Amino acid sequence: MDLSNYLISPEPYYRPAGNEIAHFIAAFSARLPVMLKGPTGCGKTRFIEHMAWRFKKPLVTVACHEDMTAADLVGRFLLDANGTIWHDGPLTIAVRHGAICYLDEIVEARQDTTVVIHPLTDDRRILPLEKKNELVRAHPDFRLVISYNPGYQSVIKDLKESTKQRFVALDFTYPEAEAEAEIVAHEAGIDRDDAKKLVKIAERTRNLKGHGLDEGVSTRMLIHAGRLIASSISLAQSCQIALVLPLTDDRDMRKTLSEVIAVCA
Amino acid sequence: MPGQLIEGLLKSVDYAGDIDSRSWDELRAAFPGASLEKWLDALQRIARLPGAPLLVTRFAKASIALANRIGPDACIEAAETATALGRISGTNTILEFLAVLPHIAPEARDPAAFMVWLRTIEELVSLAPESTGLVIRQSAAILARLSVRGFRSWVFNGVHGAKGDAAQRLSYFSHTDTHSLSSFERNEGDVIFADVEKPLRAFCRALWNIQPALRSAPVRPGVKAFRRSSFDGLFFQFPEIYAGYRGSQAQAHFFAATAHLAAHALYTRRRFVKGSLRPLQVALVGLVEDARVEALAIAEYPGLRRLWLQFHNVQPGPAVSSEFMMMRLARALLDPAYADDDPWVKKGVRMFFDRRNHWSDPATSREIGNLLGNDLGQMRIQFNPKSYVVEPSYRDDGDGIWEVDDSPPAQPEASDMMLEAVRINRSEEKNDRSRTERNDDAPQNANMASRVATAEEDSGVPIARHPEWDHVSGTMRHDWTTLLEFTPRRASAEQIDALLRQHEDVERRITKLVRSAKISRPRRIRGQAQGDRLDLDACIRASIERRAGLTPEPRVYETSEMLSRDLSVLLLLDVSESTRDRVKDTDMTVLALERAAASLLAQAMHELGDPFAIHAFCSNGRSEVRYYRVKEFHEAYTAMTRSALAGLRGMMSTRLGAALRQAGDEIGRQATHRKLILIITDGEPSDVDVPDKAYLVEDARRAVHALSHRGIDVFCVGLESGADSALPRIFGSRNFMKITRVETLPERLPMLYFMLTM
Ligand SMILES: Nc1ncnc2c1ncn2[C@@H]1O[C@H](COP(=O)(O)OP(=O)(O)OP(=O)(O)O)[C@@H](O)[C@H]1O
Numbered sequence A: 001m002d003l004s005n006y007l008i009s010p011e012p013y014y015r016p017a018g019n020e021i022a023h024f025i026a027a028f029s030a031r032l033p034v035m036l037k038g039p040t041g042c043g044k045t046r047f048i049e050h051m052a053w054r055f056k057k058p059l060v061t062v063a064c065h066e067d068m069t070a071a072d073l074v075g076r077f078l079l080d081a082n083g084t085i086w087h088d089g090p091l092t093i094a095v096r097h098g099a100i101c102y103l104d105e106i107v108e109a110r111q112d113t114t115v116v117i118h119p120l121t122d123d124r125r126i127l128p129l130e131k132k133n134e135l136v137r138a139h140p141d142f143r144l145v146i147s148y149n150p151g152y153q154s155v156i157k158d159l160k161e162s163t164k165q166r167f168v169a170l171d172f173t174y175p176e177a178e179a180e181a182e183i184v185a186h187e188a189g190i191d192r193d194d195a196k197k198l199v200k201i202a203e204r205t206r207n208l209k210g211h212g213l214d215e216g217v218s219t220r221m222l223i224h225a226g227r228l229i230a231s232s233i234s235l236a237q238s239c240q241i242a243l244v245l246p247l248t249d250d251r252d253m254r255k256t257l258s259e260v261i262a263v264c265a
Numbered sequence B: 001m002p003g004q005l006i007e008g009l010l011k012s013v014d015y016a017g018d019i020d021s022r023s024w025d026e027l028r029a030a031f032p033g034a035s036l037e038k039w040l041d042a043l044q045r046i047a048r049l050p051g052a053p054l055l056v057t058r059f060a061k062a063s064i065a066l067a068n069r070i071g072p073d074a075c076i077e078a079a080e081t082a083t084a085l086g087r088i089s090g091t092n093t094i095l096e097f098l099a100v101l102p103h104i105a106p107e108a109r110d111p112a113a114f115m116v117w118l119r120t121i122e123e124l125v126s127l128a129p130e131s132t133g134l135v136i137r138q139s140a141a142i143l144a145r146l147s148v149r150g151f152r153s154w155v156f157n158g159v160h161g162a163k164g165d166a167a168q169r170l171s172y173f174s175h176t177d178t179h180s181l182s183s184f185e186r187n188e189g190d191v192i193f194a195d196v197e198k199p200l201r202a203f204c205r206a207l208w209n210i211q212p213a214l215r216s217a218p219v220r221p222g223v224k225a226f227r228r229s230s231f232d233g234l235f236f237q238f239p240e241i242y243a244g245y246r247g248s249q250a251q252a253h254f255f256a257a258t259a260h261l262a263a264h265a266l267y268t269r270r271r272f273v274k275g276s277l278r279p280l281q282v283a284l285v286g287l288v289e290d291a292r293v294e295a296l297a298i299a300e301y302p303g304l305r306r307l308w309l310q311f312h313n314v315q316p317g318p319a320v321s322s323e324f325m326m327m328r329l330a331r332a333l334l335d336p337a338y339a340d341d342d343p344w345v346k347k348g349v350r351m352f353f354d355r356r357n358h359w360s361d362p363a364t365s366r367e368i369g370n371l372l373g374n375d376l377g378q379m380r381i382q383f384n385p386k387s388y389v390v391e392p393s394y395r396d397d398g399d400g401i402w403e404v405d406d407s408p409p410a411q412p413e414a415s416d417m418m419l420e421a422v423r424i425n426r427s428e429e430k431n432d433r434s435r436t437e438r439n440d441d442a443p444q445n446a447n448m449a450s451r452v453a454t455a456e457e458d459s460g461v462p463i464a465r466h467p468e469w470d471h472v473s474g475t476m477r478h479d480w481t482t483l484l485e486f487t488p489r490r491a492s493a494e495q496i497d498a499l500l501r502q503h504e505d506v507e508r509r510i511t512k513l514v515r516s517a518k519i520s521r522p523r524r525i526r527g528q529a530q531g532d533r534l535d536l537d538a539c540i541r542a543s544i545e546r547r548a549g550l551t552p553e554p555r556v557y558e559t560s561e562m563l564s565r566d567l568s569v570l571l572l573l574d575v576s577e578s579t580r581d582r583v584k585d586t587d588m589t590v591l592a593l594e595r596a597a598a599s600l601l602a603q604a605m606h607e608l609g610d611p612f613a614i615h616a617f618c619s620n621g622r623s624e625v626r627y628y629r630v631k632e633f634h635e636a637y638t639a640m641t642r643s644a645l646a647g648l649r650g651m652m653s654t655r656l657g658a659a660l661r662q663a664g665d666e667i668g669r670q671a672t673h674r675k676l677i678l679i680i681t682d683g684e685p686s687d688v689d690v691p692d693k694a695y696l697v698e699d700a701r702r703a704v705h706a707l708s709h710r711g712i713d714v715f716c717v718g719l720e721s722g723a724d725s726a727l728p729r730i731f732g733s734r735n736f737m738k739i740t741r742v743e744t745l746p747e748r749l750p751m752l753y754f755m756l757t758m
């Protein structure tokens, strides 16, 4: 099967925040499954795209959701004119043909779905297709990467201990102020001064995480605000529509955020 | 609803016959459809109160007036309040309450306002039972003058101002003068402290990562109201309202005041010593210090300049008074665009900016203020230190930067108030210190209300005997323990509220989780004969069957079904002596955290609509296992629940098995499919008459087994740090969770609940 569609080019821009590239390369070479942990919009997806590009490996991404079943991952029988035909799911495709399989937001999937990855993540590196009665041995290039946002929902939705312990984890946080400003300036096409102001605002909102906000402003949100500034909307208004309004419906919190923005600018 | 059914319902309510038939007609008209049924439920509750026959007819009468004016729901809520009153006050108070309802209705104007009034009365009865009747009688007259929010602040001003002294409260509520009333009123556009308190707190946290204690200064009859904020380290106190500002400007004014106090907290750091400074110099050092801390804060947040400048609007003019000169200097130090040719002002500006490299040193302010004060003094324009008020109004009263001991502050009450604030915060700690004095009956934090409520010492009512397991002989000792029920005391829930304020985010998370638990927990049901979607796997199976020549299975659809919750919960709290221990690195006791956790959890269960009860226990030998019902399954969750929680005190021992058996009997009567006992304990069972450590452990284990046979789940939250706990042995390690950092209990308990029940 031709996976060239899954190859990434050109190079996705990625600004390292720490040693994550070196650590990922090491884990990749050792064929260890990797878990990317971190809040939403801090660059996990961008990172894996960048790494797939570096290794010139195809990247199969699956966005996990609550209703997802094991069949959605491994595949199922479909019908055609002559009878039934097996159709590989995204995971099986990556396992057979040697791609990086990226399971985004794995906690969203139910625990009984997630266990199908267990045999892939230990030394066996196999994927049993029960329905089809086949045992797929993983291609040497197959890698498994999952992302995981340890937010509050983890109380109800959490990874099984036996799943967690199969991975090495890279911890992602928002980049340092300097680096984050560079990213925002680059991605949104605005000057460094504005980018710095945005980052300052974001940092202040992150102080409110767990105290009125579930999450602070993410890098992704800053890029959105930046793009609005780039199309000549004022900084205050850009922040209002790209940061404040999406982030919270609480009137008091909106008031606070607006004051914080006014004071930072 | 068919008429017959109504008749049937009527018969089931005691004393319903006392209501005459004309009233019934009016009631039917006032409570259309299903609301009549709800009202009958409410009536039933009233009928259970002492003094019932009279109460029932009065309630019916009040209901007609109320329902016609404000709507049927208001009556149901009012019945709730009446029940609450009945628990603490006597029949007379309830009668008074029912009698004023028709008069309140027109004054309250809308249902929401009426509910606020009800809630205020409910809270009042637990805080100040002696004054409740007084307030009820005056309600209509006061509501004629004040909005319901004004009424509420009038009530709580009286309660808090009296610091737990019932006599003082009585005098406050009986000496209502119209003059002082107006200070509680709000006009359109008025912004009071409570409106902005939350945003201000978040503002401080976001910008400076500080968590000051924010308070408003209570209004006292006869005392001049505070016009300026004041601070003492991280205690910030604000006037209830800043006169002269409205709407968004008034909000900005609170933000400006907060930012100014935060700047002091960050950059003033040490208090100045007045030494030999003259009053004018003191005022000027304060002014320069204000400018200095603001300049430093602006260096980090340039937008603060705009926030503050909007309140500086003085213009140059002839030097008529020192106050006027000082306002000009204050503006000149902050506003680069302000031009003032007065030599004194110019000198001040020059000195201030010449020393910009020394701004980080507070001594700069003293030096400049000293010189400028001297100069201004020599200009021989008048200065009256008695009437001097710092300008502009967003700045603090100026006392917070001075050492207090050398001269009495201009507003003595200000520092008083601060101390009071500190005291409230620390009361739990004090409570702790006194724990050696076991006989000290009233806990220091419980106010008069709790004493009034349980005037005579309660000796408990025997409610059951339970067996106990003797592991040595392997036999059950029948009727071995005696359960005594004690009425929970009531106390001010202030402390719980304060703790909850620290957990605001948890409350919000809970609300979110509740929402998702209520609506978005669909379960997929496959292989249905009808449904919203095709079940892909079933379709394929069916096609295969068809091709194989078999009759295909027709059920190829799938649907989603909302999971219904059919669960009751009994929260059982261990309130033994050891719960009075202070939690490491905090000034809170284990019990204080249990209370806060319980009230957060209660809120979650209440919102989910799960029937729940909160009980507590401790023991003093086998013949005195004390059992407290903080809230029963059939009771509504109200402010009363929290005040009963607040009244729980830690004492005696932990005879776990007996309490579990009792809890099992209590929840066993619930009709729900699932029954869960959630127990919070801080250690192993023990009791004064049992030397053998293993005995009570084995007995409790036995009790848990028996409960699980009856289909009752038991889950234990253990608050302990020790490694070798017996609790896993009692409950099984799957039904046990250890919390080592007890201060996290309030957030972990509700989360645990969601985990257990979803
Ligand atoms: N270190 C970085 N280098 C370059 N771009 C970045 C970096 N961090 C974040 N970004 C930018 O932020 C955006 C959001 O990041 P991304 O989509 O990778 O977030 P994520 O962590 O995967 O979030 P989610 O958990 O919501 O999927 C990216 O599109 C990219 O523009």
Ligand SMILES: [Mg+2]
Binding pocket: A041, A044, A045, A046, A104
């Ligand atoms: Mg992503």
